[in-house]
Amino acid sequence: MSESIMKEILLSQEELNVMRHAYEKEYIELSRRVEHLKSVLGKLGSDLPLTTEPVSIAAPAPAKVAKATKKRGRKKKRGPKSVWGDFIVNRLKSVDRPMSYEEMLKDALVLKNVPEDRVKNAKASILNSAFRLRTIHNKIDTVGEEGKKMKYMVLKRWLNDEGKLQEPYSSRFEQILATTVEKEEEVKPKRGPGRPRKNPEEAPKAKRGPGRPRKNAAPKAATKSTAKKRGPGRPRKNSK
Known part of the structure; x- marks a missing residue:
């Protein structure tokens, strides 16, 4: 039998038990049939080399149960899917x-x-x-x-x-x-929040704070208007 014809049969344990019982039953029936034929042929004076000893037939070897195993390859490490x-x-x-x-x-x-x-x-x-x-x-x-x-x-x-x-x-x-x-x-640059100027071209002038002394303010010379006035009805001195 060529290798191409030989195939490995995969059977479960239950299937093996059923087959074994069927073949055992067939073997028992055939053994009885053979004994009967030998007895009849012996009485008929057959020249066939008949033996009265029971022929021992080796029990068939149990079928090899081949387990379908998958090839274990290296699993690719995969991170969480984004x-x-x-x-x-x-x-x-x-x-x-x-x-x-x-x-x-x-x-x-x-x-x-x-x-x-x-x-x-x-x-x-x-x-x-x-x-x-x-x-x-x-x-x-x-x-x-x-x-x-x-x-x-x-x-x-x-x-x-x-x-x-x-x-x-x-x-x-x-x-x-x-x-x-x-x-x-x-998109244009916008001026910050505030009151718009009346004259945008005119630059704002800096205002002097309250109570701030003027810079480089020369002391005013005493004038006649600032001189101490004489009270009413007081006679002048050395007035001629």
Whole structure:
């Protein structure tokens, strides 16, 4: 029998017991049949080498029960799955346009109802998940305007072979950049709260505080008006 035909049979203990009882029953019936045939042939004077001694037949060896064992491989150590990775990918699919990191953080905190005491940790986790999506899982990438540091997250399938945005995402990105420039131009520096000046061109004058002595104030010379006046009805001295 070739090796290709030989196969290992997997049997449970219950199936083995049933088979063993069936073969034992068959063996007993065949043994009785053989004894009967030997007796009849002996009476008929058969020339076959019949023996009156019982033929000992070795009991069949018990079938080998092979247990189906799975190969034990080294289990990969896996840390807790971050929910922010799925959130970033699903959010980009939902808005279907590039998103800045600032916008993604704002949406995540609002949509996930992050409490105030966990905002700092949530922001760090979101940035870490975005980094892993870009560098390890290769699901997202970043694009930006030349000469500026601000980056926008995009799905990897939105880029062509050269790493540039395809239509309609390139047009949507240009629209985002134009809107951002318009907002920056609209923002003007505002004067702090207070009463507006009547004449903005006129510089305010410093006021002297109450009771403050004047600087470089020369003492006034005594004049006739400041001299002590004579009371009424008093005669003048040496008046001629």
